[in-house]
Amino acid sequence: MIPTEDKPSSSVARLYDHIKDQAISFRIKPGERLNEVDLAKKLGASRTPLREALNRLTAEGLLTFERGRGFFCRELKPREIFELYQLRATLEVASVRLACESATDKELDEVKDFLLETGTDRGSLSSEQLVEFDEIFHERIVSFTRNSEMARVLKNVNERIKFFRWVDMDNRRNETQHEHRNILQAICARDVDKAAELMNRHITRRLDQITAAVKEGYARIYMGSEGLDLD
């Protein structure tokens, strides 16, 4: 969220990036309290830049803060994921509407090419890789809005639901690319309502679906992705 500087990587930025990755992937567990002294030592810095990084991540919703108790990893709550999905759907639908008006044929061809390149041999890709491709597709669409504030919000939403999307992708590995193609076709046809409907359907999740996937997410976090590897 805070742009990377042109200058030598600062301590704050390095810490921010590192902890962000850990928070996104729930390698820091939901609700886990961060010990500043340990973390600073482990990351080779003092508490001063560490706290600066933690403040940024808190403002972005990846961590939470309690005065006197310190910083914590955000929880993994179905209701929160549901709300983020609803927000995401709202913005992605608005994006395809704007894309139908603003995207050039050349730009859309490039997205078509991207879908072709990433459409093959999906069975062998990890869900992380699939989500990565999925994100790139959506980022392309959002870029057609020429609205950097929308892109910024969506980026933050995506960071906060990324872990959840890895889980979700395992149950939908084959559908999403098909859906992407249909969405893109509707945009190319400048069929606003169809594109909006397809995107909304592509993204919307019911709360019970989310709850089920969150349960699976907890299993991954606490048992590891290789099975019952308790740690």
Add this chain to the structure above:
Amino acid sequence: MIPTEDKPSSSVARLYDHIKDQAISFRIKPGERLNEVDLAKKLGASRTPLREALNRLTAEGLLTFERGRGFFCRELKPREIFELYQLRATLEVASVRLACESATDKELDEVKDFLLETGTDRGSLSSEQLVEFDEIFHERIVSFTRNSEMARVLKNVNERIKFFRWVDMDNRRNETQHEHRNILQAICARDVDKAAELMNRHITRRLDQITAAVKEGYARIYMGSEGLDLD
């Protein structure tokens, strides 16, 4: 954005609130560089909590940061305001759609009452007060979505455009309440499309309109709101 704690007000929170108000209102001027030493002395704290507060405000988009140069007030750019308005319109339209489905009649009656109470004698109110009422109306609508993430994004957007809205309100003091009533009527009638259309019209601004109001905004910032009071 970061919730106020139940505990004694911390130095960071106090500094955050104070600087936030200054940034929202452009009492810190667009692009102005913040001097940490001076500011810390002026606010009666050390640089450590000050920098923590500044990091939060930067992540929220009210300030900007350059490594080696420090923290700055965000600029007042028409394009950015335009994008924030577009984002706002997207979310407010989605909100009235959800409100048509979710809001109880009792809740809507309360908003009606609010509009009645705040509908009289608008000529004597400051544009700040009018924007305040305007915000309350919109917050009520957004609360009907039961989506705290949408509310959160809208809150941030509103903070970042608040100054602009004061300027804009001076040119529209009589229209907005009328528009609010129409929007509310459409919601009460559960007429989704009409409510959405009215809200969209209520919020959308063309870039040229925004540019003109931003110019006026600069005049206020640099000449003061009492006329040519150069400071």
Add this chain to the structure above:
DNA sequence: TATTTCTAAACTGTATTCAATTTTGGAGAG
């Protein structure tokens, strides 16, 4: 055994100090 109390250790909040970097302003040259 479970619960409560208490104390020391650990941690958080912040002030101070120090090192590195940027800015400012004066002097000199064209």
Add this chain to the structure above:
DNA sequence: CTCTCCAAAATTGAATACAGTTTAGAAATA
């Protein structure tokens, strides 16, 4: 007059020190 260079002052980035608060675990009590 403008531009460049340079040194000193000022500022930013971060480490360390200190004070206040919270936590963990042991001891006492029911």
